[in-house]
Amino acid sequence: xxxxxxxxxxxxxxxxxxxxxxxxxxxxxxxxxxxxxxxxxxxxxxxxxxxxxxxxxxxxxxxxxxxxxxxxxxxxxxxxxxxxxxxxxxxxxxxxxxxxxxxxxxxxxxxxxxxxxxxxxxxxxxxxxxxxxxxxxxxxxxxxxxxxxxxxxxxxxxxxxxxxxxxxxxxxxxxx
Numbered sequence: 001x002x003x004x005x006x007x008x009x010x011x012x013x014x015x016x017x018x019x020x021x022x023x024x025x026x027x028x029x030x031x032x033x034x035x036x037x038x039x040x041x042x043x044x045x046x047x048x049x050x051x052x053x054x055x056x057x058x059x060x061x062x063x064x065x066x067x068x069x070x071x072x073x074x075x076x077x078x079x080x081x082x083x084x085x086x087x088x089x090x091x092x093x094x095x096x097x098x099x100x101x102x103x104x105x106x107x108x109x110x111x112x113x114x115x116x117x118x119x120x121x122x123x124x125x126x127x128x129x130x131x132x133x134x135x136x137x138x139x140x141x142x143x144x145x146x147x148x149x150x151x152x153x154x155x156x157x158x159x160x161x162x163x164x165x166x167x168x169x170x171x172x173x174x175x176x
Contacts, residue, residue, distance in 0.1 A: 013096070014059045015103045018048035022057055022064070026086075029064045033086040044069075047083075053109040054080060056100050058091070065091035068100045072113070080110065082118040085130065097130045102137070105172035114168050116140075119147055119161035131164055140166040 018026065023045030030036050030044070047055055047069045058066030069083040087096045105113065116134070120127045135142040147163035150156055 012061060013065070013094075013099075014062075015100065016057055016059075017052045018055050018057045018067075019052070020045060020049045023048045025064045026057065026067050029067055029088060030084070030086050032088060036084060036086055039084075053107070054104070056104040058096055058100055060091065064088070066096045066100050068097075068104055070104070073117070076115070078112050079115040079117055080105070080113045082116060085127065097126075098133055098137070101130070101134050102172070105138075107173060110173045111171055113171055113173070116166045116168075118164050120144075120164055121159040121161055123159065131166065135166045138166075138168050138172050140168045142166050 024041055026048065027039075027041040027044045031038055051069065051071050054070045054072060056066075056068045057064055065088040067084070067086040070080050071083065073079045073081055082101075085097050085100070104110065105116070116131075118127075118131060120131070132142060134140065142164065144162040144164045146160050148154065148161040150158060150160045154160075
């Protein structure tokens with residue numbers, strides 16, 4: 001099922017669940033979105049195959065321009081963990097990250113989701129803005145705490161990742 005939206009520039013954006021054939025294109029998109037962590041192509045293929053219901057792909061004229069990978073936490077079926085958000089340089093400034101999150105959370109597959117979690121480094125202003133805006137749009141409460149620590153988990157090689165939790169008053173899928 002594809003959902004079309006006309007952007008201000010009259011380009012057609014399509015939002016959909018990924019399919020296994022999308023794995024390599026998603027891998028290429030992520031590689032082009034520095035400084036995102038690159039996973040293996042196989043990882044992106046598995047995300048498209050096993051986690052399609054909790055991921056979203058945005059395309060412009062059939063070309064991937066946005067991607068969100070996520071999954072429902074195994075021990076918390078009311079929590080969506082967002083693993084990665086990628087927006088191509090060509091699609092920045094369109095509010096695409098927020099649109100993808102809204103589309104993803106409004107799916108029937110998300111009808112039980114009351115919380116969203118993700119990890120963000122302190123210096124990632126774009127991600128903080130994206131998730132604060134999501135919380136505001138849906139009357140959610142955002143909190144954060146250090147989770148994966150620079151010295152304890154990354155051997156001093158990566159900044160501390162803060163666990164960001166947004167608690168929604170009701171599932172976004174029911175509100176949308």
